[in-house]
Amino acid sequence: MVIPLIDDLQYCNWSTEIFRQLRKSNVTAIHTTVAYHESFREMVSNLGAWNCWFEQNPDLIIKGLTGNDVRLAQKQNKTAVFFGFQNPSPIEDDLRLIEICFQLGIRFMQLTYNNQSLLATGVYESSDTGLTRFGQQAILEMNRVGLVIDMSHSAERSTLEAIDFSTRPIVISHANPVWWHPARRNKSDNVLRALTANEGMIGFSLYPHHLRDGSNCSLESFCEMIAEAASRYGINQLGLGSDLCTGQPDQVVEWMRVGRWSKTIDYGEGSKSQPGFPTMPQWFRDNRDWENIKQGLQHVGFNTNEITMIMGGNWLKFYDDNFGSVK
Amino acid sequence: MVIPLIDDLQYCNWSTEIFRQLRKSNVTAIHTTVAYHESFREMVSNLGAWNCWFEQNPDLIIKGLTGNDVRLAQKQNKTAVFFGFQNPSPIEDDLRLIEICFQLGIRFMQLTYNNQSLLATGVYESSDTGLTRFGQQAILEMNRVGLVIDMSHSAERSTLEAIDFSTRPIVISHANPVWWHPARRNKSDNVLRALTANEGMIGFSLYPHHLRDGSNCSLESFCEMIAEAASRYGINQLGLGSDLCTGQPDQVVEWMRVGRWSKTIDYGEGSKSQPGFPTMPQWFRDNRDWENIKQGLQHVGFNTNEITMIMGGNWLKFYDDNFGSVK
Numbered sequence: 001m002v003i004p005l006i007d008d009l010q011y012c013n014w015s016t017e018i019f020r021q022l023r024k025s026n027v028t029a030i031h032t033t034v035a036y037h038e039s040f041r042e043m044v045s046n047l048g049a050w051n052c053w054f055e056q057n058p059d060l061i062i063k064g065l066t067g068n069d070v071r072l073a074q075k076q077n078k079t080a081v082f083f084g085f086q087n088p089s090p091i092e093d094d095l096r097l098i099e100i101c102f103q104l105g106i107r108f109m110q111l112t113y114n115n116q117s118l119l120a121t122g123v124y125e126s127s128d129t130g131l132t133r134f135g136q137q138a139i140l141e142m143n144r145v146g147l148v149i150d151m152s153h154s155a156e157r158s159t160l161e162a163i164d165f166s167t168r169p170i171v172i173s174h175a176n177p178v179w180w181h182p183a184r185r186n187k188s189d190n191v192l193r194a195l196t197a198n199e200g201m202i203g204f205s206l207y208p209h210h211l212r213d214g215s216n217c218s219l220e221s222f223c224e225m226i227a228e229a230a231s232r233y234g235i236n237q238l239g240l241g242s243d244l245c246t247g248q249p250d251q252v253v254e255w256m257r258v259g260r261w262s263k264t265i266d267y268g269e270g271s272k273s274q275p276g277f278p279t280m281p282q283w284f285r286d287n288r289d290w291e292n293i294k295q296g297l298q299h300v301g302f303n304t305n306e307i308t309m310i311m312g313g314n315w316l317k318f319y320d321d322n323f324g325s326v327k
Numbered sequence: 328m329v330i331p332l333i334d335d336l337q338y339c340n341w342s343t344e345i346f347r348q349l350r351k352s353n354v355t356a357i358h359t360t361v362a363y364h365e366s367f368r369e370m371v372s373n374l375g376a377w378n379c380w381f382e383q384n385p386d387l388i389i390k391g392l393t394g395n396d397v398r399l400a401q402k403q404n405k406t407a408v409f410f411g412f413q414n415p416s417p418i419e420d421d422l423r424l425i426e427i428c429f430q431l432g433i434r435f436m437q438l439t440y441n442n443q444s445l446l447a448t449g450v451y452e453s454s455d456t457g458l459t460r461f462g463q464q465a466i467l468e469m470n471r472v473g474l475v476i477d478m479s480h481s482a483e484r485s486t487l488e489a490i491d492f493s494t495r496p497i498v499i500s501h502a503n504p505v506w507w508h509p510a511r512r513n514k515s516d517n518v519l520r521a522l523t524a525n526e527g528m529i530g531f532s533l534y535p536h537h538l539r540d541g542s543n544c545s546l547e548s549f550c551e552m553i554a555e556a557a558s559r560y561g562i563n564q565l566g567l568g569s570d571l572c573t574g575q576p577d578q579v580v581e582w583m584r585v586g587r588w589s590k591t592i593d594y595g596e597g598s599k600s601q602p603g604f605p606t607m608p609q610w611f612r613d614n615r616d617w618e619n620i621k622q623g624l625q626h627v628g629f630n631t632n633e634i635t636m637i638m639g640g641n642w643l644k645f646y647d648d649n650f651g652s653v654k
Contacts, residue, residue: 037420089420093364094587116445116459118588127456132443134588141590260421261445261461263468 004028004074005290006312006319007240008203009084009152009174012287013247014053019060021246021287022079028312029070029080029319031108031173031241035090037259040097043090047104050081065105067320070312082319084108084150084173086256088119088138095137102145107323108173109142110150111135111162114268115261120151120158123184124268128155131165143168146324152185152241159191168322169199174241176205180225181212185269189232196237201318202229203241208278209269210243219283223296226310235306239315240293246286250276331355331401332617333639333646334567335530336411336479336501339614340574341380346387348573348614349406355639356397356407356646358435358500358568362417364586367424370417374431377408392432394647397639409646411435411477411500413583415446415465422464429472434650435500436469437477438462438489441595442588447478447485450511451595455482458492470495473651479512479568486518495649496526501568503532507552508539512596516559523564528645529556530568535605536596537570546610550623553637562633566642567620573613577603 005026011033012018022030034050035043054063062073064080073080083106091097091109101109111131112122119135121128131139139162142149149170151159162170172195178186187195192202204226211217212225229238245252253276257268267275283292290311297307332353338360339345349357361377362370381390389400391407400407410433418424418436428436438458439449446462448455458466466489469476476497478486489497499522505513514522519529531553538544539552556565572579580603584595594602610619617638624634 039419092366092419092587093416095590096587115461116443116456118443118445121456125456125459129443129448129452129454129456132452133593134442137589137591260419260423262464263422266460 003308004070004312004316006030006070006315007242007244008171008201008315009033009205009241010244011248012244013249013252015247016057016060018246018287019053019057019079023060023077025287025290026077027079027287027290028074029064029082029315031082031084033086034083034106035085036087036113036256037089040090040092043085044104047083050083054081063105065107066323067316070316070319082107084110086110086150086153087113088117091138093118093134095134095141098138098141098147099145102147106147107319108148108150108171110153111138112151112154112158114153114257120162121155122153123155125155128157130157130161136165139166142166144325146322146326148322156188156191159187160194163191163194163198163200168326169201169318170195171201171203171318173201173203174205174207174210174243175202176210176225177229180228181210183210183269186210192229192233196233199237201237201239201314202233203239203315204229205241205243206281206284207243207245208280211281215279215281217281219281219292219296220299222281223293223300226297227300227302230302230306235309236314238310239318240311242284244280244286245277248277253277330635331397331639331643333357333397333642334569334571335498335528335642336360336532336568337571338575339571340576340579342574343384343387345573345614346380346384346406350387350404352614352617353404354406354614354617355401356391356409356642358409358411360413361410361433362412363414363440363583364416367417367419370412371431374410377410381408390432392434393650394643397643397646409434411437413437413477413480414440415444418465420445420461422461422468425465425468425474426472429474433474434646435475435477435498437480438465439478439481439485441480441584447489448482449480450482452482455484457484457488463492466493469493471652473649473653475649483515483518486514487521490518490521490525490527495653496528496645497522498528498530498645500528500530501532501534501537501570502529503537503552504556507555508537510537510596513537519556519560523560526564528564528566528641529560530566530642531556532568532570533608533611534570535607538608542606542608544608546608546619546623547626549608550620550627553624554627554629557629557633562636563641565637566645567638569611571607571613572604575604580604
C-alpha cells in the first residue's frame with residue numbers, strides 16, 4: 001500500500017487534468033480553500049462547484065470529512081478533498097454559522113487572512129489586538145464542533161493567543177519558519193514552539209515567497225529546513241501545506257490580496273515588479289512532483305517511517321483526532 | 328420661526344404616535360439608526376420600512392439628505408429624518424458599498440459598535456489596534472463621498488486615529504465626557520479636545536448609562552456639564568444626541584449588545600440586575616420634553632443665541648458642511 005500522502009493546502013484552478021495529476025503522484029488527500037473573501041452565500045456557490053466536480057470525477061476524487069475518508073481514498077486510489085476557509089468571511093458576524101459550515105463539510109478556518117477580521121489580526125496589519133470578543137466566542141464554538149483553527153495568515157500575538165485559548169490543537173497549514181526565511185508570512189520560533197507543544201501542526205509551504213531564495217530555492221535547502229524543524233519541535237507535528245495554485249490566473253492572487261477592501265492594488269507578498277503568482281521551484285512544479293520531495297527528505301537523512309509521517313501520517317493522525325466533536 | 332431643534336441620535340420604535348411627539352416639541356431633524364448588526368441586504372429592508380413611514384406620514388416627516396432639508400422641514404412644520412449606521416456591518420467587506428450607502432441616503436456611519444470591526448476597535452474590546460488597513464481605505468472613501476464618520480462606540484486609540492486620519496471633521500453623535508461621568512462609553516478630555524479642535528461635533532447623550540447618577544441625574548447637572556464643555560471646547564462644536572429609544576422592547580437592547588456574535592448574554596452597559604433599557608430621567612421622558620432641556624440651558628446661563636446653537640444650529644452648520652463631496 002502506498003503511504004498516505006496529504007497536502008494540507010492547495011488552491012488550484014481545479015479541472016479533471018489537475019485531479020489526474022493528483023492521482024499520478026498518489027496524493028491521498030488535500031485540504032483545499034473554498035473561501036478567501038466570500039460571504040456565506042458566495043462560499044456555498046463554491047461548494048456547489050465542488051459538488052459538480054465530485055459528480056463528474058467519481059474515479060478520481062471523493063469528498064473528505066474524516067480521517068477514515070483518507071483511508072477510503074487510499075484504498076480506492078482516489079484523492080480525498082477536504083475543505084477550508086482562509087478567512088472567516090463566510091461566517092460573517094454569526095457564531096451559529098460555524099456549526100452550519102461544519103455540517104457543510106468545512107474542516108479548517110483561518111481566523112484571519114492578511115487583514116484584521118472580526119476575530120483576530122492578520123499579519124499585514126501594523127497593530128495586533130490578539131483575539132477579539134467574537135474571536136474568543138468563535139474559538140469556543142470551533143472547539144465544540146471540531147472545526148480546526150488555522151492561523152497561517154495571522155499576526156504573532158493573535159496566533160499565540162489562539163494557541164493558548166483553544167482547548168484543542170490548532171494548525172498553521174501553510175508557512176515556514178522565520179529562522180529559515182524571514183518572510184512576513186513565515187512564523188517565529190516562539191510561535192512554532194507554542195504550536196507544536198500544544199500538539200498543533202505546521203504544514204511546510206512550497207509557495208516561492210515563503211522559500212529561501214524564492215523560486216530558486218533548492219530542494220536540499222527546503223528539506224534541511226524540515227530536518228532542523230524536526231530537531232527543534234520533534235517530528236510528530238510536521239507536515240506539508242504546499243499552497244499550490246496550479247493554473248490560477250494572476251487576477252486570482254489580486255483577489256486574494258485586495259478582495260473588496262481597497263480600490264488600489266496591494267501587492268502583499270509580491271511587488272510592483274512581481275505582481276502575479278511567482279514561478280514554482282523546478283523541483284516542485286505541481287502535483288506531479290511529490291516524489292522529488294520524498295527523495296529530498298531521504299537525502300537529508302530521514303528514514304522511511306519519518307518520511308511517511310511528514311508526508312501524510314502526521315496529518316492523518318491530526319484529522320482523526322481533531323475533526324468533529326471530542327469523542 | 329422656531330429654532331432648528333436637531334437631535335443627532337434616536338432609535339425609537341417608530342410609529343405615527345412618536346412622529347407626533349417629535350412635532351409637539353418642534354423637533355426639526357433627527358439622525359436615526361438604520362443598522363446595528365445588519366448586513367447590507369438587511370439594512371436595505373430597514374430603509375424599505377422607512378420609505379413606508381414617509382409614505383404614510385407625509386404631514387409629519389420627510390427624508391433628510393442635506394442641511395437644506397432641515398430648513399425645508401422647519402418651513403413645513405415637519406421633522407427631517409437622517410439615516411446612519413452604528414456599525415459598519417452594512418458595508419460588509421466591500422469599500423464600494425460606502426458610496427452605494429451614501430446614494431441610499433446614509434449620512435453617518437460608526438466605524439465600530441462595541442466590538443472590533445473590520446475598520447477599527449470598539450470600546451468593549453480589551454485591546455485597540457487603531458484603524459485597520461480597510462479602516463484607512465474606508466475613511467478615504469467616506470471623506471470623498473461625504474458620509475460622516477461617527478466614533479461614538481469606538482475605543483480611544485481608534486477614535487484619535489480616525490480624527491487624525493480623516494481630512495474632514497468627524498462626530499461623536501451620542502456620548503458625554505468622562506470627566507462628568509466615567510462610563511466606559513463616555514469620552515476622555517483628550518478625545519473631546521482632538522475632536523472639537525478638528526471641527527468635529529459631540530452630541531450630548533441622555534441615555535441614563537451615560538449620565539451622572541443614571542436615571543436620577545438632574546437636569547441641572549446635565550446642563551452644567553454642557554456649560555463646562557462649552558468652557559473647555561468652545562460652543563460651536565456642541566450639540567445633542569439623546570440616544571432616545573422610545574417604545575423599544577428589551578430584546579432590542581439585547582440585539583444591540585449581542586447581535587449574532589455570542590450565544591451567551593453580554594450585558595454591555597447594563598448588568599444582570601438591570602439587563603434591559605434603563606428608565607429615562609423624569610425631565611426627559613421622550614420627545615415631548617425638549618422644552619425642559621432648553622429651560623435647563625437657560626438656567627445655567629446660556630443666552631438665546633447659544634441655546635439655538637447647542638439645540639440645533641451647530642448640527643445644521645455641520646450638516647451643511649459635511650454631507651456630500653467637498654464643494
